[in-house]
Amino acid sequence: MGLLSTCCCCCNVRTGSLVIAVYTLILSCLEVTLNLLLVVFGFYTPVGFICLVTCVVIFGILVITSVLLLIGIVKDIVVLLLPWMFCIVLTVVSILVVVIALLASMGFSIFTLVYLGVWIVTGCFNIYGLLIVISQYQELKAGRGTALYYKRATNDSTNAQSKQRGLTEQAEGSQVYQEKPSSTTNTQV
Numbered sequence: 001m002g003l004l005s006t007c008c009c010c011c012n013v014r015t016g017s018l019v020i021a022v023y024t025l026i027l028s029c030l031e032v033t034l035n036l037l038l039v040v041f042g043f044y045t046p047v048g049f050i051c052l053v054t055c056v057v058i059f060g061i062l063v064i065t066s067v068l069l070l071i072g073i074v075k076d077i078v079v080l081l082l083p084w085m086f087c088i089v090l091t092v093v094s095i096l097v098v099v100i101a102l103l104a105s106m107g108f109s110i111f112t113l114v115y116l117g118v119w120i121v122t123g124c125f126n127i128y129g130l131l132i133v134i135s136q137y138q139e140l141k142a143g144r145g146t147a148l149y150y151k152r153a154t155n156d157s158t159n160a161q162s163k164q165r166g167l168t169e170q171a172e173g174s175q176v177y178q179e180k181p182s183s184t185t186n187t188q189v
Helices: 013-040 046-075 078-106 110-141 147-188
Strands: none
Touching: 013 046, 013 078, 013 110, 046 078, 078 110
16 A cells, blocks of 8 residues: 555545646646746846756756656556656755745845745645655555556446445345235235
């Protein structure tokens, strides 16, 4: 059993990992674009420039590893989950360093406080996403967590429910059948 058995208490870790992969892919593409625009238009300090370039590189790598994560989950290739797990840890730590460097170089302005708040929330999502992907990795390593596994589990659950319904209906039917003859037997006696 993995660290987590469900994602957000409503879906399995495979589906949660797919959502996390798409989320990090979209966020990383937006970050690369935003940071490149800031570099091109010159909205930075000397320390800010280093931070922006660092973000472009880190999020560029995260784009690639998010694609690998998607492929790994869809095709059930365990080893393709590892680069994303390593990169997301690197991303969380790097962003923490970048935010501290920005605070040190620019001071406490509205921009840096908003940036800090956004990255605290994003960092929490990334850590939770890491736990979900680690759980999926553990499930795949144990031979569970594949698309076929979840499809079988769903079919087994559906079959069990149908079987239970059938047994209940059968029990109710036999109870009704038994009641009728006993009432006619009582009238004859």
